[in-house]
Amino acid sequence: MPRLALSEDFFTDFVSLQRPVQKEVTDAIQMFRSMTVPQLHASKGMHLEKLERARDRRIRTIRITKFYRGVLLAPDDGSELFMLLRVAPHDDAINWACKRAYSVNGATAGVEVRNVDALEQMETYFEAKAVTTPARLFEAHSDTVLRDLGIDDQVLRLARVCVTADDLTVMAPPMMPADQYEVLWFLAQGESPEDVWEQLIAPRGQTVRTAADRPVVTLAEAILNTPNRMVEVTGPGELERILTEDLVRWRIFLHPAQRRYAYHPGFNGPAQVTGGPGTGKTVVALHRVRHLLRTGREGDRILLTTFTNAMAAALRDSLALLLGEADAHLLERVDVTTVDSLAARVIREARGSSPKPLSAAAEKSAWTRAMAREELPWTDRFLSQEFRNVVLAQGLRTPEEYLRCVRRGRGTQVGRVQRARLWRVMERFTADLASRDSATYTQLCDQAARLLAESGPRYRHVVVDEAQDLHPAQWRVLRACVAPQSDDIFLVGDPHQRIYDSRVSLGSLGVNVRGRTTRLRLNYRSTEEILRWSASLLDGQPVGRLGEDDEDADDGGRDSLRGYRSELHGRVPSARGHGSQDEELRALVDQIRTWIDQDGVKPSEIAVCARFNTLVDAVIARLRRERIPAVAVKDDPGPEVSGVRVATMHAMKGLEFRCVAVVGLTSSVLPFAPQVTPADVDPVQHRSDLLAEHCLLFVACTRARDALAISWNGERSRLLDPVAG
Numbered sequence: 001m002p003r004l005a006l007s008e009d010f011f012t013d014f015v016s017l018q019r020p021v022q023k024e025v026t027d028a029i030q031m032f033r034s035m036t037v038p039q040l041h042a043s044k045g046m047h048l049e050k051l052e053r054a055r056d057r058r059i060r061t062i063r064i065t066k067f068y069r070g071v072l073l074a075p076d077d078g079s080e081l082f083m084l085l086r087v088a089p090h091d092d093a094i095n096w097a098c099k100r101a102y103s104v105n106g107a108t109a110g111v112e113v114r115n116v117d118a119l120e121q122m123e124t125y126f127e128a129k130a131v132t133t134p135a136r137l138f139e140a141h142s143d144t145v146l147r148d149l150g151i152d153d154q155v156l157r158l159a160r161v162c163v164t165a166d167d168l169t170v171m172a173p174p175m176m177p178a179d180q181y182e183v184l185w186f187l188a189q190g191e192s193p194e195d196v197w198e199q200l201i202a203p204r205g206q207t208v209r210t211a212a213d214r215p216v217v218t219l220a221e222a223i224l225n226t227p228n229r230m231v232e233v234t235g236p237g238e239l240e241r242i243l244t245e246d247l248v249r250w251r252i253f254l255h256p257a258q259r260r261y262a263y264h265p266g267f268n269g270p271a272q273v274t275g276g277p278g279t280g281k282t283v284v285a286l287h288r289v290r291h292l293l294r295t296g297r298e299g300d301r302i303l304l305t306t307f308t309n310a311m312a313a314a315l316r317d318s319l320a321l322l323l324g325e326a327d328a329h330l331l332e333r334v335d336v337t338t339v340d341s342l343a344a345r346v347i348r349e350a351r352g353s354s355p356k357p358l359s360a361a362a363e364k365s366a367w368t369r370a371m372a373r374e375e376l377p378w379t380d381r382f383l384s385q386e387f388r389n390v391v392l393a394q395g396l397r398t399p400e401e402y403l404r405c406v407r408r409g410r411g412t413q414v415g416r417v418q419r420a421r422l423w424r425v426m427e428r429f430t431a432d433l434a435s436r437d438s439a440t441y442t443q444l445c446d447q448a449a450r451l452l453a454e455s456g457p458r459y460r461h462v463v464v465d466e467a468q469d470l471h472p473a474q475w476r477v478l479r480a481c482v483a484p485q486s487d488d489i490f491l492v493g494d495p496h497q498r499i500y501d502s503r504v505s506l507g508s509l510g511v512n513v514r515g516r517t518t519r520l521r522l523n524y525r526s527t528e529e530i531l532r533w534s535a536s537l538l539d540g541q542p543v544g545r546l547g548e549d550d551e552d553a554d555d556g557g558r559d560s561l562r563g564y565r566s567e568l569h570g571r572v573p574s575a576r577g578h579g580s581q582d583e584e585l586r587a588l589v590d591q592i593r594t595w596i597d598q599d600g601v602k603p604s605e606i607a608v609c610a611r612f613n614t615l616v617d618a619v620i621a622r623l624r625r626e627r628i629p630a631v632a633v634k635d636d637p638g639p640e641v642s643g644v645r646v647a648t649m650h651a652m653k654g655l656e657f658r659c660v661a662v663v664g665l666t667s668s669v670l671p672f673a674p675q676v677t678p679a680d681v682d683p684v685q686h687r688s689d690l691l692a693e694h695c696l697l698f699v700a701c702t703r704a705r706d707a708l709a710i711s712w713n714g715e716r717s718r719l720l721d722p723v724a725g
């Protein structure tokens with residue numbers, strides 16, 4: 001019987017087909033799998049045909065309907081493993097098939113595809129273009145070095161005529177073979193061949209460093225080596241399962257860098273995945289939970305946390321989707337919740353009830369009350385930050401501890417006498433809240449962490465999404481939830497998306513990820529145009545590494561978006577200023593109409609975001625007046641609710657939309673002065689507050705998949721200087 005593997009491109013085609021055609025495709029695949037190879041060749045209905053003009057002599061087509069053809073790669077290695085590459089209308093299928101060639105990567109031993117015709121044209125073009133430029137992009141690397149990293153003859157010739165990284169990006173996949181492109185891209189970003197080997201080749205299981213010494217890999221072996229782009233249909237019922245349950249691609253095809261951590265057999269302690277927006281960190285966290293569930297013992301419980309209740313609900317749905325029917329029963333062993341909700345639950349369980357969490361406005365009033373009887377030199381904001389970022393961050397209990405502590409992350413000196421006064425105000429603040437049976441969220445976490453430390457761990461594994469915004473008190477809750485052991489904590493996050501004031505040294509909280517950390521670089525969400533544009537908003541910003549609140553590190557402890565890229569392409573984002581808010585909203589209405597009417601985007605796939613709720617409300621009112629359905633994200637509209645989604649920039653965290661408009665980016669709201677501590681009051685806090693404003697804009701813009709439009713009225717925010725200067 002022939003075996004069959006389905007490629008990622010086939011999935012893309014299949015999803016876009018009408019249901020009756022999908023049924024015909026499924027029937028054709030079933031028929032294919034029920035025949036012997038000789039029967040297949042003889043079958044008139046199947047019409048397995050070799051294409052004379054095909055660049056790859058193993059390419060075949062099969063008949064699906066009168067109009068549709070399947071494109072296959074037939075085995076020539078003695079195996080019976082066929083690959084279904086595409087399903088498309090007759091002419092498109094033939095045209096596509098004739099130009100492709102499949103090969104086995106010499107280093108990763110995975111299957112790759114290239115557009116031979118297009119690459120040959122590139123070769124001619126770049127050869128001529130490079131004649132006048134002696135300096136070449138990869139001149140520091142010898143042919144042997146490149147070959148050892150899997151670069152083959154054709155790609156080597158192309159690499160040798162690249163002058164800039166932009167030359168390389170012109171040939172990005174699907175033109176160039178994906179694994180080879182990734183190697184060249186990493187080198188072009190300044191990574192050493194050793195690092196490329198460590199990050200891209202070794203994790204694929206390759207142990208032989210030199211190309212000449214490697215054994216030949218057959219096509220069938222290579223197909224099985226490429227789980228990021230191919231899946232073999234095995235066993236009865238498997239096809240139905242893949243084509244019904246698994247149509248969401250992230251469920252099957254993981255990038256090797258994602259798979260390496262998601263399905264790691266066992267980390268000897270906490271492990272961490274970082275990466276820019278849209279690199280699939282949440283996807284990795286979900287797969288990790290699946291792996292831990294499948295390999296764990298019956299009674300082992302898992303805690304999966306994220307930042308907001310809405311995100312927790314979405315994460316629970318995604319996990320159920322990933323587990324599918326077969327593993328649905330495993331869901332019972334997982335709690336998906338925010339750390340704050342967990343903290344409240346822990347307190348309730350221990351004491352029968354939990355204090356009411358305090359809103360930001362109520363907290364402000366409570367600080368004002370605490371200061372009322374004295375003439376003090378501090379603002380409520382200063383006190384709130386001192387309490388949160390020093391006292392609760394370090395879990396200080398007594399005035400003596402506070403007097404002795406190093407006030408990390410604070411840029412002002414506070415002497416002994418002042419500390420004693422500050423402590424008294426903070427005591428009044430906590431006593432006042434206690435008398436009202438109320439507490440800040442961070443206080444709740446501080447209390448819960450202590451209770452958990454006494455009662456002992458309650459989970460076997462903790463998996464953390466959006467780790468960048470957690471406060472040390474929240475980390476203490478998580479640390480106390482699980483005993484220090486293998487695979488105890490798995491965290492994913494992006495320091496470039498830190499929009500709340502939480503600086504953390506994970507090591508000092510007992511979450512040491514050294515040697516168990518990786519960075520994802522391929523963005524699956526946005527186009528390269530949106531990515532580059534958004535990344536430039538953070539140019540030169542001092543983004544610290546995740547969980548390393550270490551201003552004294554040699555390199556400043558900085559993270560970077562180096563090597564961050566997307567394989568999708570589209571329009572460059574637009575940035576427009578307007579004379580008034582009315583004019584800006586009128587332009588917004590036009591933009592949304594264009595997206596809906598001309599680009600065929602559903603209203604629910606469009607988001608508009610603004611810094612504050614007042615503008616959010618104004619946008620909703622205006623859109624409705626113009627008969628464009630609009631709903632507020634804070635009202636939690638389900639997927640079945642139509643209408644443009646409108647939200648504050650903070651509420652955009654973790655979401656994604658085909659089109660995003662960020663409006664009202666005016667100098668008075670970004671940076672928002674009341675949110676930014678003046679530099680002369682506290683220079684360290686000033687830098688941190690300002691960075692959070694930059695990150696907020698970055699988060700909002702990187703929610704867009706295909707299109708991004710930003711606008712302002714009156715004076716433009718200076719945070720837009722890098723893109724709108």
Ligand SMILES: Nc1ncnc2c1ncn2[C@@H]1O[C@H](COP(=O)(O)OP(=O)(O)OP(=O)(O)O)[C@@H](O)[C@H]1O
Pocket residue numbers: 249250253254255258275276277278279280281282283284494497523524525653654655656702
């Ligand atoms: N291996 C994959 N194949 C296909 N799509 C993927 C893959 N990994 C992630 N995606 C898709 O990319 C998008 C972003 O993924 P995800 O939300 O996990 O990224 P993230 O890094 O957590 O993003 P952010 O930090 O911006 O919230 C989602 O639409 C997801 O389905």
